[in-house]
Amino acid sequence: MRRERAPIWIAILAAIGAAFFVVPLVGLVVRTPWGDALQALTSTDTLQALKLSLIASLSSTALSLVLGVPLAWVYARIDFPGRTVLRALTTLPMVLPPVVGGIALLLAFGRRGLLGSWLDAAFGITLPFTTAGVVFAETFVTMPFLVLTVQAGLRSLDRRYEDAARTLGARRWTVFTRVTLPLIAPSLFAGAVLCWARALGEFGATITFAGNFPGVTQTMPLAVYLLLETNPEGSFILSLLLLLVSLAVLVGLRHRWLGSA
Amino acid sequence: MSLDVEVRTALGALRLEMKVQIEEGEVVALLGPNGAGKTTLLRAIAGLVPIQSGRVELDGQTLEEPATGRYIPTEQRSIGFVFQDYLLFPHLSVLDNVAFGLRARGASRSEAGRRAMGWIERVGLENRAGSKPAELSGGERQRVALARALAPDPRVLLLDEPLAALDATTRVAVRRDLKMHLASFSGVRLLVTHDPLEAATVADRLIVMEEGKHVQTGTPVEVTEHPRSRYVADLVGVNLYRGQADHGSVLMPGGQVLAAAGAEAGEVFAVIHPRAVSVHRAKPEGSPRNVWHGRAHGVELYGDRARVMIKGEAPIVAEVTPAALAELKLADGGDVWLSFKATDVSVYPA
Numbered sequence: 001m002r003r004e005r006a007p008i009w010i011a012i013l014a015a016i017g018a019a020f021f022v023v024p025l026v027g028l029v030v031r032t033p034w035g036d037a038l039q040a041l042t043s044t045d046t047l048q049a050l051k052l053s054l055i056a057s058l059s060s061t062a063l064s065l066v067l068g069v070p071l072a073w074v075y076a077r078i079d080f081p082g083r084t085v086l087r088a089l090t091t092l093p094m095v096l097p098p099v100v101g102g103i104a105l106l107l108a109f110g111r112r113g114l115l116g117s118w119l120d121a122a123f124g125i126t127l128p129f130t131t132a133g134v135v136f137a138e139t140f141v142t143m144p145f146l147v148l149t150v151q152a153g154l155r156s157l158d159r160r161y162e163d164a165a166r167t168l169g170a171r172r173w174t175v176f177t178r179v180t181l182p183l184i185a186p187s188l189f190a191g192a193v194l195c196w197a198r199a200l201g202e203f204g205a206t207i208t209f210a211g212n213f214p215g216v217t218q219t220m221p222l223a224v225y226l227l228l229e230t231n232p233e234g235s236f237i238l239s240l241l242l243l244l245v246s247l248a249v250l251v252g253l254r255h256r257w258l259g260s261a
Numbered sequence: 262m263s264l265d266v267e268v269r270t271a272l273g274a275l276r277l278e279m280k281v282q283i284e285e286g287e288v289v290a291l292l293g294p295n296g297a298g299k300t301t302l303l304r305a306i307a308g309l310v311p312i313q314s315g316r317v318e319l320d321g322q323t324l325e326e327p328a329t330g331r332y333i334p335t336e337q338r339s340i341g342f343v344f345q346d347y348l349l350f351p352h353l354s355v356l357d358n359v360a361f362g363l364r365a366r367g368a369s370r371s372e373a374g375r376r377a378m379g380w381i382e383r384v385g386l387e388n389r390a391g392s393k394p395a396e397l398s399g400g401e402r403q404r405v406a407l408a409r410a411l412a413p414d415p416r417v418l419l420l421d422e423p424l425a426a427l428d429a430t431t432r433v434a435v436r437r438d439l440k441m442h443l444a445s446f447s448g449v450r451l452l453v454t455h456d457p458l459e460a461a462t463v464a465d466r467l468i469v470m471e472e473g474k475h476v477q478t479g480t481p482v483e484v485t486e487h488p489r490s491r492y493v494a495d496l497v498g499v500n501l502y503r504g505q506a507d508h509g510s511v512l513m514p515g516g517q518v519l520a521a522a523g524a525e526a527g528e529v530f531a532v533i534h535p536r537a538v539s540v541h542r543a544k545p546e547g548s549p550r551n552v553w554h555g556r557a558h559g560v561e562l563y564g565d566r567a568r569v570m571i572k573g574e575a576p577i578v579a580e581v582t583p584a585a586l587a588e589l590k591l592a593d594g595g596d597v598w599l600s601f602k603a604t605d606v607s608v609y610p611a
Contacts, residue, residue: 161348166334166336167341168336169337169413170336171336182352183351
């Protein structure tokens with residue numbers, strides 16, 4: 001690569017830009033009371049929140065995969081009227097304030113919501129303020145990330161591999177499971193990880209739709225926020241834990257997002 | 262066993278209109294320039310692109326006929342396809358690639374593995390069975406692609422430019438192997454190529470197509486001796502003209518007259534080999550009946566010969582030795598005279 005010197009103003013602004021990210025993270029590490037860390041991490045409340053966060057985020061990733069991959073396939077392959085509008089609607093949660101998403105979920109699946117009242121009357125199922133509600137809220141916010149990633153993977157796939165499979169006698173479903181899915185595995189993996197990381201940090205839609213009940217709907221981000229008022233040091237420790245998880249994800253995906261450099 | 266195809270379809274700017282009939286045991290090469298629609302024709306036979314009208318028939322069984330709404334999907338046609346860049350599944354080993362078709366058609370894992378291994382041995386890759394396609398050389402990939410297409414025991418084998426992805430050194434060896442493997446398969450074999458040498462080595466019969474249309478059919482010798490289009494004439498490296506024969510001469514559309522010993526009557530093609538054309542700086546006086554005036558405007562070297570492009574009464578290419586090229590200063594261009602005998606003009610009906 002050519003050696004190039006940055007103009008002074010670019011160098012200064014870039015340094016401020018970098019500091020904007022580095023300083024808060026350093027602050028978190030420096031101010032964490034390491035002495036109490038072990039005790040805070042092993043307290044029942046923390047373990048409960050951590051366990052709930054893992055269960056909910058993994059469940060919502062699984063749900064996103066089961067529903068999102070077919071949705072991405074349809075978007076990438078089938079031309080139907082209203083596709084653009086539908087695609088815009090299912091992408092909206094990416095840019096929608098999560099609180100608004102939570103309220104929309106309440107209006108749909110709440111006890112008196114569009115589908116919720118029917119679910120309650122017919123099956124006695126209520127979603128709000130349950131762990132299932134947490135999974136719903138997280139899936140609502142994160143599935144678009146998976147759909148977009150998988151859709152991009154499908155579009156860049158050389159479809160002649162599927163043709164080759166068909167000339168060998170493979171039916172559509174076999175082509176999909178034995179050729180298409182393995183060939184888009186990198187996109188599938190990246191989409192799932194992105195989806196899971198986003199679900200782990202979900203706050204707004206969760207607290208709006210599912211509430212904040214320890215052991216039932218109180219995930220890690222909710223616990224951190226609550227602790228900040230009563231026990232700031234404890235919230236620092238939990239924040240650091242979430243930071244480490246995010247860092248691990250980033251390191252795991254470094255080739256994809258940071259380039260090989 | 263025979264393959265009967267009559268296809269009319271449009272794809273982008275291409276209008277494909279072809280009729281092809283291939284008998285059992287025949288190896289036929291589709292020859293034509295890029296964009297002639299060769300690959301599209303293969304894909305239509307395999308059912309990968311829909312045809313607008315016509316019919317695809319194998320052994321009397323109709324595979325596709327828009328008029329009656331009949332369409333047998335690709336996966337149910339007994340057709341093996343070797344794609345231009347092979348399209349081996351990158352996530353599967355050589356063995357699993359070859360076994361893919363057997364598995365898809367319902368063979369058990371062990372049965373498919375056993376039969377696939379037999380095919381891998383036939384193409385001489387038994388020590389590569391566990392490798393991924395990315396670890397193979399170009400020639401090895403070509404053999405895996407062939408084994409994969411043949412393993413499900415198809416009745417038709419379609420090959421799209423099977424040697425195009427190889428470098429010149431490997432191509433010679435792979436072409437020989439391909440000819441051998443094609444010979445051991447008894448069904449209908451149709452191969453697409455734009456390389457006349459490949460077509461002539463491997464095929465019993467050539468079908469030349471240009472711009473989606475049929476141009477010429479015949480054995481390699483018939484086609485190279487009697488080209489019927491500019492494309493084939495250029496491939497073979499001869500001068501081709503078309504005109505009206507009139508007992509000893511051919512009248513070309515531009516008004517030029519070509520003295521040709523064999524010319525009788527009717528619309529004809531006339532071929533003159535560049536070797537037969539002599540080049541002079543002054544007007545020659547002698548026995549050759551054809552003496553043209555023109556301007557040299559380009560030189561290409563072919564081994565120990567040089568080919569001079571001349572714009573004259575009609576464009577013509579002459580072949581001279583490098584010594585003559587230097588002595589006559591032909592590389593500088595300028596006015597030239599050229600001559601060739603009436604007996605060196607080969608004439609055949611158009």
